[in-house]
Amino acid sequence: MEGMKVYNLKLGMWVFLLSEVMFFSSLIGAYIILRFAHPEQWAEPNHVLNVPLTGFNTFMLICSSVTMVKAFAAIEHGDQAGLRKWLIATIILGAAFVGIQVYEYIKLAGHGFVPVAASYAAEGGPLYGTTFYTMTGFHGAHVTIGVLALIFTAVKAFRGKYSATDYGGVEIMGLYWHFVDLVWIILFTIVYLI
Amino acid sequence: MSTVPIEVGHPSVQHWAEPGHADDRSFLRKYVFSTDHKVIGCQFLFMSLFFLLVGGALAMFIRWQLGWPGTPVPGGAFLGEAKAPGGIILPEFYNSLVTMHGTFMIFFAIMPLLVGVFGNWLIPLHVGAADMAFPRLNMASFWTAVPAGLIMLASFFVTGGASAAGWTSYAPLSAVPEYSGVYMGQKLWCISLIVLGFASLMGAVNYITTIVNMRAPGMTWMRLPLPIWALFITAILVLLAIPVLTGALIMLLFDQTIGTTFFLPPDGGQPLMWQHLFWYFGHPEVYILILPAMGIASEVLSNGSRKPIFGYRFMVYAIVAIAFLGWIVWGHHMFQSGMNPYLGATFMTSTMIIAVPSAIKVFNWLGTLYRGNIHFHTPMLNAIAFVAMFVIGGLSGVFMASTPVDIYIHDTYFIVAHIHYVLFGGSLFAIFAGIYFWYPKFFGRMMNPVLGKIHFVLTFVFYNLVFFPMHNLGLDGMMRRIYDPNQYEFLQPLQPMNTLISVSALLLGAAQLIFMFNFLWSLRRGKKAPSNPWNANSLEWTLPSPPPHGNFATMPTVYRGPYEYSSPGRDVDYWPQSEPPDGRRGGGREGVRA
Amino acid sequence: MAEEHAHAVGAKKPNYYLVWLYLLILTIAEVGVAFVSHLPDTWLILILLFLAVWKAALVAMYYMHLKFEPPRLVVMVLAPIPLAILITLTVVMMEIR
Numbered sequence: 001m002e003g004m005k006v007y008n009l010k011l012g013m014w015v016f017l018l019s020e021v022m023f024f025s026s027l028i029g030a031y032i033i034l035r036f037a038h039p040e041q042w043a044e045p046n047h048v049l050n051v052p053l054t055g056f057n058t059f060m061l062i063c064s065s066v067t068m069v070k071a072f073a074a075i076e077h078g079d080q081a082g083l084r085k086w087l088i089a090t091i092i093l094g095a096a097f098v099g100i101q102v103y104e105y106i107k108l109a110g111h112g113f114v115p116v117a118a119s120y121a122a123e124g125g126p127l128y129g130t131t132f133y134t135m136t137g138f139h140g141a142h143v144t145i146g147v148l149a150l151i152f153t154a155v156k157a158f159r160g161k162y163s164a165t166d167y168g169g170v171e172i173m174g175l176y177w178h179f180v181d182l183v184w185i186i187l188f189t190i191v192y193l194i
Numbered sequence: 195m196s197t198v199p200i201e202v203g204h205p206s207v208q209h210w211a212e213p214g215h216a217d218d219r220s221f222l223r224k225y226v227f228s229t230d231h232k233v234i235g236c237q238f239l240f241m242s243l244f245f246l247l248v249g250g251a252l253a254m255f256i257r258w259q260l261g262w263p264g265t266p267v268p269g270g271a272f273l274g275e276a277k278a279p280g281g282i283i284l285p286e287f288y289n290s291l292v293t294m295h296g297t298f299m300i301f302f303a304i305m306p307l308l309v310g311v312f313g314n315w316l317i318p319l320h321v322g323a324a325d326m327a328f329p330r331l332n333m334a335s336f337w338t339a340v341p342a343g344l345i346m347l348a349s350f351f352v353t354g355g356a357s358a359a360g361w362t363s364y365a366p367l368s369a370v371p372e373y374s375g376v377y378m379g380q381k382l383w384c385i386s387l388i389v390l391g392f393a394s395l396m397g398a399v400n401y402i403t404t405i406v407n408m409r410a411p412g413m414t415w416m417r418l419p420l421p422i423w424a425l426f427i428t429a430i431l432v433l434l435a436i437p438v439l440t441g442a443l444i445m446l447l448f449d450q451t452i453g454t455t456f457f458l459p460p461d462g463g464q465p466l467m468w469q470h471l472f473w474y475f476g477h478p479e480v481y482i483l484i485l486p487a488m489g490i491a492s493e494v495l496s497n498g499s500r501k502p503i504f505g506y507r508f509m510v511y512a513i514v515a516i517a518f519l520g521w522i523v524w525g526h527h528m529f530q531s532g533m534n535p536y537l538g539a540t541f542m543t544s545t546m547i548i549a550v551p552s553a554i555k556v557f558n559w560l561g562t563l564y565r566g567n568i569h570f571h572t573p574m575l576n577a578i579a580f581v582a583m584f585v586i587g588g589l590s591g592v593f594m595a596s597t598p599v600d601i602y603i604h605d606t607y608f609i610v611a612h613i614h615y616v617l618f619g620g621s622l623f624a625i626f627a628g629i630y631f632w633y634p635k636f637f638g639r640m641m642n643p644v645l646g647k648i649h650f651v652l653t654f655v656f657y658n659l660v661f662f663p664m665h666n667l668g669l670d671g672m673m674r675r676i677y678d679p680n681q682y683e684f685l686q687p688l689q690p691m692n693t694l695i696s697v698s699a700l701l702l703g704a705a706q707l708i709f710m711f712n713f714l715w716s717l718r719r720g721k722k723a724p725s726n727p728w729n730a731n732s733l734e735w736t737l738p739s740p741p742p743h744g745n746f747a748t749m750p751t752v753y754r755g756p757y758e759y760s761s762p763g764r765d766v767d768y769w770p771q772s773e774p775p776d777g778r779r780g781g782g783r784e785g786v787r788a
Numbered sequence: 789m790a791e792e793h794a795h796a797v798g799a800k801k802p803n804y805y806l807v808w809l810y811l812l813i814l815t816i817a818e819v820g821v822a823f824v825s826h827l828p829d830t831w832l833i834l835i836l837l838f839l840a841v842w843k844a845a846l847v848a849m850y851y852m853h854l855k856f857e858p859p860r861l862v863v864m865v866l867a868p869i870p871l872a873i874l875i876t877l878t879v880v881m882m883e884i885r
Contacts, residue, residue, distance in 0.1 A: 002413055002414060004406050004860050004861060006407070006861050007407075008328070011402075011403050012327060012399050012403045014865055015398075015864075016399050017865075019395055019398070019434065019436070019437045021872055022433075022434045022438055022871070023438070024441075025438070025871075025872035026437065026442060026471055026474075027441050030456060033470075037462065041462055051819070051823070055815070063808070066804050066807070066808040068851075069804050069851045073801070115448070116454070117458070119453075126455050127462050127463070130463075134444075138444075175852055181851075182847045182848060186840050188840075189837065189840035193822035194833055
C-alpha cells in the first residue's frame with residue numbers, strides 16, 4: 001500500500017485542521033482590516049476587557065493542553081487509569097474555560113460592550129464589539145465542541161475502548177484540542193494585548 | 195506496542211469483497227444511508243442533476259424575459275401573483291431568478307457533479323481501494339448537502355422570495371434587507387451555503403486522505419489517472435477556500451440578523467472586505483469547477499484517441515500550477531471596485547500567467563489527438579467539444595484580465611459569455627463526457643449511443659448560438675443582470691439578437707430532455723454493459739459492471755501508468771494497469787522479449 | 789506502518805511539563821510587555837506577535853507531535869500558512885495607500 005506513513009484517522013484530522021486554519025484566518029483577517037481602517041474604534045484593551053481574568057483563563061487552557069497530552073502519553077503505554085484521570089482533568093479545565101468566558105461575556109454586556117452596533121455603549125466603537133465577539137465566540141464554540149468530544153472520548157475510555165495498540169481516537173482528540181489552544185494563544189495576543 | 199492503532203478504513207482491515215457472498219445489507223443501508231462510495235456517487239448524481247434541472251428552468255425564465263420583455267411567460271400563472279402577476283415576471287423576481295440560477299448551477303449542480311459524483315465514483319476505484327478512508331463521513335457529506343439544497347429551494351417560498359443580491363451577494367446590498375427587498379431569503383441563502391460548506395469539507399478531507407494513503411501497491415503518484423490528480427488538487431482547493439467563504443458568510447449573516455457591522459459603512463464596516471473575502475474563495479472556486487473537468491477530458495481523450503496522453507507529467511504540473519496561481523489572482527474580479535491600482539496591476543499580471551499552464555494543457559490535448567486512432571464515441575465527442583469551448587472561454591479570460599479592457603466590459607454580457615464558455619462549454623461538456631463514459635460502470639448498462647450523439651450535436655449547436663452572441667451584446671454595452679435592456683435607447687437595436695439567443699436557449703433546454711430520457715431509459719432498458727466497454731486501462735474496468743460492494747476481490751497491484759494505449763508488440767491496443775508484465779494476455783513488450 | 793510507530797514512540801519523549809512551563813513564562817512575559825513596559829506601539833506589536841508565534845510553535849511541535857512526524861506531513865501542514873498570511877497582507881495593503 002502506497003502512502004504517507006501516518007494512519008488515516010490522524011492524516012484526516014490534520015487535513016481538517018488545515019481548513020480550520022483558513023477559517024480562523026478569515027476571521028482574524030477581517031479583524032485586521034477593520035482595525036487598520038478604523039483604529040479610533042478600538043480602546044485600550046484593559047479599559048474595556050478584564051485582562052487578568054482572561055489571563056487566568058489562558059493559563060487554564062494551557063494546563064488543559066498538558067493534561068490532554070498526558071492522557072495521550074498514558075494510553076500510548078496502555079495505562080487505562082492514567083487515560084481516564086487525565087481526560088477528566090481536561091474536561092474540567094475545558095468546561096471551566098467556557099464557563100469563565102460566558103461569565104466574562106455577561107459582565108462585558110452589562111457595561112454596554114455588545115456585538116450589536118446599534119446598542120454599543122462602551123469605550124471605542126461598534127467594530128470593537130463586533131470583531132471581539134465574533135472571534136472569541138467562534139473560538140468558544142470550538143472549545144465547547146471540544147469538551148463534548150472529550151466527554152464522548154472519556155465515555156469510550158471508561159468502557160475500555162482504547163489500548164496501547166488502538167489509541168487513534170485519543171490522539172486525534174488531542175490534536176483538535178491542542179489546535180484550539182493554539183488558536184487561543186494567537187487570539188489572546190491580538191485581541192487582549194495589542 | 196509495535197502495531198499502529200487500527201480504525202475503520204485502515205488498509206489492513208479493508209473490507210475486500212467476497213465473490214459469491216450475498217450482500218445482506220438492508221434496503222435502507224444499501225441505497226439510502228449507504229457508506230458505499232459508488233452508491234454515494236450515484237446519490238450525488240441524482241441530486242445534482244435535479245438541481246441542474248432547477249437551475250436550467252430558472253435560466254429559461256431569464257431568457258424569456260430578455261427575449262420577449264414584458265410578455266407573459268407560458269405557464270406563468272404557476273409562479274403566483276407575487277412573483278409574476280398575469281405571468282409577467284416582476285423586476286424583483288427577475289433579480290431572484292438571476293441570483294438563484296447562478297447559485298444553483300455553481301454550488302448545487304456543477305460543483306457536486308464534478309467533485310461529489312466523480313470524486314466518489316472514481317477515487318477509490320482508480321487508486322485501488324475498497325472504499326473511501328472514512329465511509330461514514332462520506333455518507334454524512336451527502337446527507338449534509340441534501341438539507342443545504344432544500345434550504346436553498348425553500349427560500350423561493352418564504353415571504354419576500356429568494357435572495358436577489360446576485361450569486362456574489364455583494365454587501366451592503368445583501369446585508370441590509372431594505373436594499374433588496376428580500377428578508378428571509380437572503381438569510382436562508384447564507385445558511386444553506388454554510389451547511390453546504392460542511393458537506394464539501396467532509397468530502398475534501400475524505401478525498402485527500404484516500405488519495406494520499408490508500409493507493410494500491412505500485413500506484414505511485416506518477417501512475418495516478420489524471421482525474422485523480424485533478425480531484426486531489428481540487429480537494430485541496432475546496433479544503434482551503436471553502437472555510438474562507440464560511441467565515442465571510444457567517445459575518446454577513448451576523449450583519450443581517452444580530453446587527454453587527456462588518457460590511458456596513460455607517461458604523462465603519464468595509465463593503466470591499468466582503469469582495470476580498472468572497473473572491474479569495476471565489477477564484478479557487480473557479481478552478482474547483484474546471485480542474486476535475488480537465489481531468490475527465492484527459493482520460494476520455496486519451497482513451498478515444500487510443501494513444502498515451504501527451505506529456506503526462508506536464509499535465510500534472512500544469513494542474514498544480516493552475517491551482518497555485520489560482521490563489522493569487524482573485525483581485526481580477528475587483529478591478530472596478532476602487533481597490534488600490536498597484537494591486538490591480540499585480541493581479542493583472544498573475545492572471546495572465548495562468549494562461550501558460552492552461553495552454554500547456556490545451557496543446558497536450560491536441561498532441562494526444564494528433565495522429566491518434568480516434569474513436570468518435572459519445573464521451574469522446576463531448577471531450578473534444580470541451581477542449582474547443584475551453585479555448586474560447588480561456589482566451590476571453592485573458593482578454594478580460596487586462597485591466598483597461600476590463601474597465602470597458604466589466605459587468606456586461608461579455609462576462610456572462612465568458613463564464614458560460616468555461617462553465618457550460620468547459621465543465622458541463624466534460625461532465626457529459628464523464629457521465630457517458632462511466633455510466634456503464636456504475637449502472638451496468640450502456641447509454642444509447644444514437645440518442646447520445648443527437649443530444650451532443652443539438653447541445654453543441656444551440657449552446658454556441660446562445661452564448662457566442664453574448665460576447666457581442668457585452669461589447670455593445672448590455673449590462674449583465676439587466677431586467678429589460680429596452681429601457682435604454684442604445685440597447686434597443688440588440689433586441690433581435692436577444693430574441694435569437696432566447697429561442698436558442700429554449701431549444702438548448704429542450705435538447706437536454708433527450709439526455710434525461712436517455713439517462714432514465716438506459717437505467718432499465720439500456721444494452722447490458724461489459725466490464726470494459728471502452729477498452730480502457732484504469733483499475734475500475736477490470737471489475738464487473740457495476741462493481742460489487744467492497745470493489746476488488748483482492749488488493750490489485752499496479753504495474754504501469756493508466757494511458758498505455760497502442761503499445762507496440764501487443765495484439766490489443768490497451769494495457770490494463772494491473773496486468774502483470776509477463777502478459778498473460780496479448781503479451782507486452784516484456785513478453786516479446788522473453 | 790510499524791516504523792511510523794517506532795518513529796513516534798521510540799523518539800526521545802518531550803518533557804510535557806517543561807513545555808508547559810515555557811508556555812506559562814511566555815504568557816507572563818506577554819502580559820508584562822503589553823501592560824508594564826512602555827515600548828513604542830510598533831515594537832510592542834512585533835514583540836507580542838513574535839511571542840505568540842513562539843508559543844503556537846511550541847504547542848504544534850511538542851503537544852501536537854509535529855516534531856516527530858514524517859517530514860511530508862510537516863510540509864503539508866505548513867503549506868497553507870503562506871496563503872493565510874497572503875490574504876491578510878493583501879487586504880491590509882488595500883488600506884495602506
